[in-house]
Every structure is written in C-alpha cells, then in structure tokens.
Amino acid sequence: MTDLSPVLDRADQNLPSSLDNLFELLRIKSISTDPAFKAECRKAADWLVAYLNSIGFTASVRDTPGHPMVVAHHDAGSADAPHVLFYGHYDVQPVDPIELWESDPFAPAIKDMGNGRKVLTGRGTSDDKGQLMTFVEAIRAYKETRGALPVRITILFEGEEESGSPSLKPFLEANAAELKADFALVCDTGMWDGDTPAISAGLRGLVGEEIVITAADRDLHSGVFGGAAANPIHILTDILAGLHDETGRVTLPGFYEGVEETPSNIKASWETLGMTAEKFLGEVGLSIPSGEKGRSVMELTWARPTAEVNGIWGGYTGAGFKTVIAAKASAKVSFRLVGQQNPAAIRESFRAYVRSKIPGDCSVEFHEHGGSPAIQLSYDSPALTKAKTALSNEWPKPAIVIGMGGSIPIVGDFQKMLGMESLLIGFGLSDDRIHSPNEKYELRSYHKGIRSWIRVLDALAV
Structure with missing residues (x-):
C-alpha cells in the first residue's frame, strides 16, 4: 500500500474542474427510451470518448442496433497488475412530469440545503452520470499525480440501461475476449446511509x-x-x-x-445497522415480519x-x-x-x-x-476484503457488506458470459429521487466517491 495523500490532495484540488466536467455531461439529454433523443445519446457517448482519450485511455464509440457503447482501455504501471472492467451507463430516464421539477432537469446546479449540506441537481446526477464520473475523475487524479495507474482498466459505458439493455448481451458475446477481466466494478448502486459505504455481495x-x-x-x-x-x-x-x-x-x-447460512460475522454487522422489523415495515404501514421465523428483516430480504x-x-x-x-x-x-x-x-x-x-x-x-440464478460473491473474497478496507478508510463509518433483494442483470451477464464476479460499489443515497422529478446527488457523495475509488484502485493492486 502506497502513500495516497498526494493523489487524494489532487482529487480535492480538482473538484471544481471535476464538477465542470460532470455538468457538461449532465447537460446532454441522453434519454434512451425516446427516439427523439437518439442524437443526444450519441453526443453523450462522443463526449465520454473524447474525455477518456484526453486522460490517457484508448477509447472509442461502438455502434449497436440501438444506442452506442463506449469502450476504453488503459494499461497499468506494472505488467502483472490486476485487470478490472468498470461498468456504468450514460443514458438517463425521461423527465416527465416536467411540471414537478423545481428547476430545469438538464441545467445542473449546486443547491445549498443549509447546515453545510450541498447537493447536485439534475437528471442523471445520481443515476448514473454522477456515479460513473467519480471513477473517471479518480483515474484523472491518479494519472496526474503518479503518471500511471495501479491496475489495468477496461471501461464499458452503456447507453440503453434505462430502456432494458437490448444491445448489451449481443455486444458482450461479440466482444467477450476484449472485455473479459479479472473482475468487474459496477457503480450503479448506493450506500447504506450518508456515512456508511456498502458493497453488495449478493443478488437474489x-x-x-x-x-x-x-x-x-x-x-x-x-x-x-x-x-x-x-x-x-x-x-x-x-x-x-x-x-x-x-x-x-x-x-x-x-x-x-x-x-447456505450467512456467516455469523456478516449477520452481526447487519445487526449494528439498527434496522428493526418495526422500522423497516413501518414505512409501508406494517409492523409484524412474515417469512421464516427467527431471522432478521435484513437476512430475510438479503440472504434468504x-x-x-x-x-x-x-x-x-x-x-x-x-x-x-x-x-x-x-x-x-x-x-x-x-x-x-x-x-x-x-x-x-x-x-x-x-x-x-x-x-x-x-x-x-x-x-x-x-x-x-442468484449471484453470490464469497464473503471472504480477497477483492471484497481489500475494497471494504479501502472504503472504511475514507468514510466516517466502516464499510458493510450487504445483499440486495432484487437483481441487476448486468452482474449476471458478466458472470455467465464473461466468467467474472462483480464488486458493486456506489455512493448514491435512498433519497436521491432517481427516476423521479428533482433527482439529486450529494456533493459529498461525489467528492468522497472520487476519493473512495482512488483508495479502492490502489488497494486492488496489492
């Protein structure tokens, strides 16, 4: 493990320009479900390729029957460094009903919420442009400071995630040899709360x-x-x-x-989250848990x-x-x-x-x-353990390993078609209003997300 202070400091110094870059991308109306915005989706892909090339990647737009993919590659400073595939999507949801937005959804801004809290507003801030740019900006800071990357990186940005990903499986099949890596990193997820980062290890x-x-x-x-x-x-x-x-x-x-039974140390970490049946079910007007007796609501929804x-x-x-x-x-x-x-x-x-x-x-x-089938990453996976430690070093509370009640199709596709496990790491919050009017992303999530990826990439190289 190296001294990351210079790289983290550079990320802090870059924050104003990082936000400028993000806002450029957010202004592009890349709504994949509406054919009227086909040119905007292409514009977003072109923008990403140009930016990735500017920071040292070999990037290109790849045509599909639908909206294009963005594929980019960057070697590591060491020939035997691990190879990771990073996935995100540049398309966004429609903005309807537009009358419920407090500001133009494609005019991103920083909104002061008081008490030192600021949020980024606009469609795509959290889902998923803000998330994917945390990774890209982490790479920029690392390159500007060290001149090389700690791991070999392939990037895949999709333009149809919000419209069912019709082109994704054929693209993965046709380009499997190029895209296969040691494991994948998926950013389209969130944290447990504003102070507690999370890694999803299981998808039902x-x-x-x-x-x-x-x-x-x-x-x-x-x-x-x-x-x-x-x-x-x-x-x-x-x-x-x-x-x-x-x-x-x-x-x-x-x-x-x-x-299999969830390891006792994982269940113990879930218990520290303070999520009771009454609290979890109270949000929907219930209070008495169903399902298997003697199990917590977190275990019931994540691991059973x-x-x-x-x-x-x-x-x-x-x-x-x-x-x-x-x-x-x-x-x-x-x-x-x-x-x-x-x-x-x-x-x-x-x-x-x-x-x-x-x-x-x-x-x-x-x-x-x-x-x-379910997707389950081993709870003692070396990559998971390294990423968990890296995240814990950045945030106020230690990172937790969680499960997810539903599924993320891309994770299954990576496992079945490319033979790769995925680390699901993101910095969104449950109140980010993704898919809804007035979508937002915490400025703190964006800033510390960049710093987090710097730490994670460095940890994965060891």
Missing part, C-alpha cells in the same frame, strides 16, 4: 411461474353445482397456502438445496429465498355479486433465489407439487416468466 435470483387451473368446461351456477363440482379457486388457494409451513419455510421438496404470490384471479370480480363457480383460476408466483439454488430445479419442483394437488378431472397449464 428469480423464477417466475403463471399457473392456470381448469375445472368445468364453463362457469357454473353455484346453487346448482355447488358442493358437487370442483372449484378451481378452492384448488388454487389450497395449493398456494401449502407453499409455506407454520414457521414460514417454503415446503417444496429440494427448495433449500444450495442455500422466498416464495411469493404476485397475482391471483378467477370467477366474477366485477361490481355487485354473481353466484358462480369459475371454470378457471389463475395465479402468478415468483421465487427469489439465493446461493446455489437451481432455477430449473425450483421450477420443476413447483410444477410437480402443483400437479400432485390437481384432481383427476381437472387440468393445469404453466407459463414460464423468466428464471435466473
């Missing part, structure tokens, strides 16, 4: 299923057929109710194969698998009342996966369970709605 996978149960060949009068004819709604609700036992565990055979009913329908649901026994009943069910759970095995176990509950004169159809 997903299996989605729609089931349709058919009984009679038509809807039936309940006064005539009630008590004698099979009711598919009864069958369906019995199936759904049987997915969990009295302790909240999922009952499907083999469901917990590949599920689930079975949830997302929709259910059948029979008459209009105004008034109709005494009918429906011919069909349907439900949509999703499973969040962790660890090494196999999506295909979970799907088949669920279907076998459902079939076992269907009467002989009834039938069931299944409609698949996606399936992807």
Whole structure:
C-alpha cells in the first residue's frame, strides 16, 4: 500500500474542474427510451470518448442496433497488475412530469440545503452520470499525480440501461475476449446511509411461474353445482397456502438445496445497522415480519429465498355479486433465489407439487416468466476484503457488506458470459429521487466517491 495523500490532495484540488466536467455531461439529454433523443445519446457517448482519450485511455464509440457503447482501455504501471472492467451507463430516464421539477432537469446546479449540506441537481446526477464520473475523475487524479495507474482498466459505458439493455448481451458475446477481466466494478448502486459505504455481495435470483387451473368446461351456477363440482379457486388457494409451513419455510421438496447460512460475522454487522422489523415495515404501514421465523428483516430480504404470490384471479370480480363457480383460476408466483439454488430445479419442483394437488378431472397449464440464478460473491473474497478496507478508510463509518433483494442483470451477464464476479460499489443515497422529478446527488457523495475509488484502485493492486 502506497502513500495516497498526494493523489487524494489532487482529487480535492480538482473538484471544481471535476464538477465542470460532470455538468457538461449532465447537460446532454441522453434519454434512451425516446427516439427523439437518439442524437443526444450519441453526443453523450462522443463526449465520454473524447474525455477518456484526453486522460490517457484508448477509447472509442461502438455502434449497436440501438444506442452506442463506449469502450476504453488503459494499461497499468506494472505488467502483472490486476485487470478490472468498470461498468456504468450514460443514458438517463425521461423527465416527465416536467411540471414537478423545481428547476430545469438538464441545467445542473449546486443547491445549498443549509447546515453545510450541498447537493447536485439534475437528471442523471445520481443515476448514473454522477456515479460513473467519480471513477473517471479518480483515474484523472491518479494519472496526474503518479503518471500511471495501479491496475489495468477496461471501461464499458452503456447507453440503453434505462430502456432494458437490448444491445448489451449481443455486444458482450461479440466482444467477450476484449472485455473479459479479472473482475468487474459496477457503480450503479448506493450506500447504506450518508456515512456508511456498502458493497453488495449478493443478488437474489428469480423464477417466475403463471399457473392456470381448469375445472368445468364453463362457469357454473353455484346453487346448482355447488358442493358437487370442483372449484378451481378452492384448488388454487389450497395449493398456494401449502407453499409455506407454520414457521414460514417454503415446503417444496429440494427448495433449500444450495442455500447456505450467512456467516455469523456478516449477520452481526447487519445487526449494528439498527434496522428493526418495526422500522423497516413501518414505512409501508406494517409492523409484524412474515417469512421464516427467527431471522432478521435484513437476512430475510438479503440472504434468504422466498416464495411469493404476485397475482391471483378467477370467477366474477366485477361490481355487485354473481353466484358462480369459475371454470378457471389463475395465479402468478415468483421465487427469489439465493446461493446455489437451481432455477430449473425450483421450477420443476413447483410444477410437480402443483400437479400432485390437481384432481383427476381437472387440468393445469404453466407459463414460464423468466428464471435466473442468484449471484453470490464469497464473503471472504480477497477483492471484497481489500475494497471494504479501502472504503472504511475514507468514510466516517466502516464499510458493510450487504445483499440486495432484487437483481441487476448486468452482474449476471458478466458472470455467465464473461466468467467474472462483480464488486458493486456506489455512493448514491435512498433519497436521491432517481427516476423521479428533482433527482439529486450529494456533493459529498461525489467528492468522497472520487476519493473512495482512488483508495479502492490502489488497494486492488496489492
């Protein structure tokens, strides 16, 4: 580990010009979902390529069927230094409803919030232009001070993240050899709170299923057929109710194969966050935790698998009342996966369970709605440990390793298509209003984000 004081000092000195650079990028209306802004997306890609080339990268715009990718490479000072791939996206969400914005979304500014707190305002400040520029500006400070970088870096900036990334997988497949690195760094995430940085080590996978149960060949009068004819709604609700036992565990055979217990030291660190069930659920008007008994809400949402009913329908649901026994009943069910759970095995176990509950004169159809495995970085990964220490040296509180209840598709793509694990490190906050009017990014997050990446890159070189 080297003395980083000169590099950190340079980042501090560069802050005014770093903000000027960011604001130039923020003024570009790179809304990927609206064809009217196609030229603006190209303009953002061109801007990034020009800036990356100006600080020593070999950067280029890569055309796709949609908006272009930006790819850039920079060697390290040492030939045997690790190679990292940094990912971010330059496209932004639409600004509607425009009347709710307090200022022009594409006229970025610094807003004084009082008590020494300042925020950067405008579309893309947090998601994701401000985040990706923390990394780029860290590289600039490092280069200006040391003349070389501690690690070899490849950069991939996407222009379609906010519109479903239709070009991403084909691009990764076609350019796998060029983009593959030792591991990836993904900045499109956030901190636990304003003083506590976080690294996401786990992303839950997903299996989605729609089931349709058919009984009679038509809807039936309940006064005539009630008590004698099979009711598919009864069958369906019995199936759904049987997915969990009295302790909240999922009952499907083999469901917990590949599920590992979270290390005790990680669970202990989560307990220090002070997130109680009452506090977590209170924000949505609830207070009593569901799910597996005896587990914290952080463990339930970050590290445990689930079975949830997302929709259910059948029979008459209009105004008034109709005494009918429906011919069909349907439900949509999703499973969040962790660890090494196999999506295909979970799907088949669920279907076998459902079939076992269907009467002989009834039938069931299944409609698949996606399936992807969980992503889990080893909690004792050397790269994770180094990055955690580096972040802890910059922020008031030690960095924590967290999980994420949902998924980030790019992380799965990097793992499946390029064979790389990802470190998810970002400096956004939960109140940054991403995708909403009046998006903001804390000036402190931007400044200390730059300093954080300097520390992380230096730590990863060792």
